[in-house]
Every structure is written in C-alpha cells, then in structure tokens.
Amino acid sequence: MNIHIVQHDVRTLAPEENLQWILAELDTPQSRDALLTVFPACTLCGAPLYAAAGYTDLQKRAQAALQELVARSEHRAFLVGLPLQIQDKGLCNAIVFVQNCAIRAIVTKKYLMPDEQRCFVRGEGVQVVQFHDQKIAIGFYEDLKELTKGHVEQPDMVVCCGCNVFDYQKPYRTRYRMTKIVELLNAGLVYVNRTGGEGPFLYAGGSLAMNAAGGVLMQLPYFEHACGTVDMQLMDTVEDEKPEAVELVYKALVTGIRDYFRKNGLYRAVLGLSGGIDSALVATLAVDALGTENVHGLLMPSQYSTDHSVKDAEDLAHNLGMSYDIVPIRPVFDAFRETLKPVFGDRAEDVTEENMQARVRGTLVMSYANKFGALALNTTNRSEAAMGYGTLYGDSCGSLAVIGDLYKTEVYQLSEWINRDGIRIPQNTIDKAPSAELRPGQKDSDSLPDYDLLDAILNLYLDESLCEDEIVDEGYDRETVQMVIRKVKQNEWKRLQFAPQLKVSPVSFGFDRRWPIS
Secondary structure (H helix, E strand, C coil), rough: CCEEEECCCCCCCHHHHHHHHHHHHHHCHHHHHCCCECCCCCCCCCCCHHHHHCCCCHHHHHHHHHHHHHCCCCCEEEEEEEEECCCCEEEEEEEEEEECCEEEEEEECCCHHHHHHHCCCCCCEEEEEEEECCCEEEHHHHHHHHHCCCCCCCCCCEEECCCCCCCHHHHHHHHHHHHHHHHHHHCEEEEEEEEECCCCCEECCCEEEECCCCEEEEEEEEECEEEEEEEECCCCCCCCCCHHHHHHHHHHHHHHHHHHHHHCCCCEEEEECCCCHHHHHHHHHCCCCCCCHHHHEEEECCCCCCCHEEEHHHHHHHHHHHHHEEECCCCHHHHHHHHHHHHHHCCCHHHHHHHHHHHHHHHHHHHHHHHCCCCCCCCCHHHHHHHHHCCCCCCCCEECCCCCCHHHHHHHHHHHHHHHHCCCCCHHHCCCCCCCCCCCCCCHHHCCCCCHHHHHHHHHHHHHCCCCCHHHCCCCHHHHHHHHHHHHCCCCCCCEEEECCCCCCCCCEECCCCCCCC
C-alpha cells in the first residue's frame, strides 16, 4: 500500500488558507499515485487554538473548509484534522477520514492535554477502519496508548496524526514509542507530524514510516516542509537518522524566530549586543533565521564596560555581517541620577543604580524597535530567569525571548556547536567570565553559584521535580540548594512578566511549570 505523507507549517486560525495548500498537495502526482494521503493533526485550523476554539465563527469556517475539501477531493482518500462539533457530544479535536468524496470515519481525541481540556470534550480515541483489505488503526499521538493496552482490535497498520510540541527529548521519546508499538502489534506504522513555529511553540516534523519488522522505510527531515510516498510492503529500509539534540535545538530556535516574524508580518529585529555570550548567540540565531540585512545591534557601553566587551560585540557583528550602532548610556544614566538626587538624597548607590542602567538600555532597544518597525529580541537565558538575575523592564524587555528556555551551560554548548566549522561567535566571548558589567569588576559569580553547579541543581529541581532533601542526597551542599530553590520560588512574579519564550525544554517556565506567587 502506497501512502503519501505530508508535514507542513500550518497557518493557525486560517482554515481557508490551509484548504488551498491541502488541495494543491492532493493534486500532486505523488499524492494522486498513492492510495492514501496523510496530513498532520489540526491541519485545517492549526494549533494551539486556545480560546479561539470556542468561537462559533471559527468552527463554522472550519466546517465549510472541510465540506469544500470533501467535495473537491476527486474520489481521493486522505486524513485531515480539525476541531469538529460532534452531535450529542460537543467540540472535539478530530481526524476526518475522507474517501470517494465522502466522510468515512471521524476519529476524536481521547487523551487531551491540559490546554486542550479547556477547548475540547473527550473523544473516543483510536478507531480501526477497513481500507483496501487492511485494518488501519487511526489515532492521535497521545491516544496510541490504547493500542498498547489491547483496547483496540489488532490492526494491520497504524496511522498516527501528530501535532506535537517540540522539546529536545521529544523526537527520541517519539521514536521509542513508535518502535514499541510496531514490536507489540507486528504492524506497519505511519507517523506524520506538523512542522514550523506558532508563537512560542515549535513543531519538529520528523514524520516517518516503519514496516512490521521495525525497519524505517522513510523519515522526513526535522523542521522542514517535506512530503514523501512510501510503499508499506517494502522490506528495504533507509538509514535511521538520529540528529544530536544540540542540532535539533538550533533548528528549532531558528525556525521559531523565522516563523514568529513571518506570521506576524514582521521581518526586522534589533537587540542589545553586550559582548557577552547570550546576546552573541541570539544575534547569530536571528541572522540565520532572518538574514544578515534584517538584524541590527545596539552596543550600549557604560563607564563600567570593558574595552574587550565593545570589541567582542564589534567582532561578532563583523563575523555575522550585521549592522550596529554604538550608543553610550552614560549621559542618560547621569541624567537619571541627577534627576533623582533630590529624592534619593545622600543614600549610597546600590542595586538601584545597576537596575537603572539596564532600564536605560532596555528603553534604547525598544525605542529603536518603535522607530524602525523592528521587533526587539530578549537575550535572557533560563538560568538567569530561574534566579531572577535580571532587571524587570530592563534586560527582561523584548518581544521574544529566544534563549529563555536554555540553561547557561546549554548556551555555551550551542555556541560551541555553531562554531564547529569556523568562528562566528568570537572565542573570547565564549571563554571570558560572564558579567553584567553594571559596577566595577562585576561578575555573575558574585551573585550566583558557578553555572555548572547552578544548572545541575536547577535541572534536578525544575526538570526532575526533586525536593531539597532529594537534591542534597545527590551530593549537593544543602545551603546552596536552599538558596537556589528560594530564589526560584521568589521570582515567579518576575517571570510572569517576561517576554514570550521559545519552548525547547521538556519543562518550560510558564507552559509546563507554574508556581504560586505568594
């Protein structure tokens, strides 16, 4: 049986636009020659829909697009996903099986994610249909557990329609799960997943087909529009591609930046270049996503900035070929201090003046963004966000937090990977001790544990959900662990005012992990 697999970057809330590319794909020779064409889940309306799913106008538009698709399908067979009102049940996340200009089956999602539970009612789960002398089990990725529990009759083949939000462990977990299903059922399997970015959420693609023996017959690339046709009866397999996690994260972040701008009708980015590794990595990713000509840097030295920081920022800009301006902040900073002197009196300078510098820089970046129609990129990493190591309305400002879901140690790993074939990020930027340079001789290590230690503790606390005693049992100093946990809890209020961040970790702030503020 020939099956045509399509992974596409779906436009959310645009069923009419999605209808057109679906019809175009069904009209291709590859799709026409196949018995069945499979699209990802949520194809007609995109995802996540959030509150939009509950509005009847979107539901009616989706229903109209489906009716037109069925009418114009020319006796083809295909699977397509959309939100669908089911009589006597309610709004379901559905996969519709269309054959010969008619709807043959509607598969509704049973195991809903937390955000989906606000939009959809629980469906029936995996459904087995007879198609060309084959029993095909059709279902959403999350519902495949029904197959492993024996709740569904034995199929000859499994077709899984996914719309899976990416994290750097998901492709490996997905592959393991698919392999286990094939082994258990002794059945071929097709998995199709969407690609592209939708706000902070990223979709990896990586669709694949496996024969009943567990061999990979076809695998589509990660983070690319792609399609392919596979003969499920073949025994000849292809090489099993398993890219490194760091490469997937790079592709994910570049995709996320590109689609965030494209889908919001923007093309130009601006960010502050400090000479540090965070802004260097964000600038590099932005250039790769948007093009050199569309990324601008502001170098904003103060009286506390070192000469090498300015040089490192300039070297980065030259390496990337991006434009930049040098805008010293001392005149503005001095004006702020002078203005507040009658209020502050003789009080000694402290963190107030440090935050003031960060807010001056944030104001300059946002002002450039306003004047030139650009989008400001935030450069805060996950370690800093966890500890509240940043200034609200200062270095926390921006319209998109590119690396907000990467620990500092992961920032270094990704930077080294980017430099694997030649220096793009200056080596001194990678090698030097990180510093906010808000006072003479300041280093991050003055306020935080060494990042290797900090990130190890944060990983156990945030990603593994270990409590204080359990982390101490892993060999970490109790006083340090207590300090880290206290800082994380104390700064939830600050993270709630943070820019939208591209999700790449399994447990992201704001999406997967929320904490009471008080």
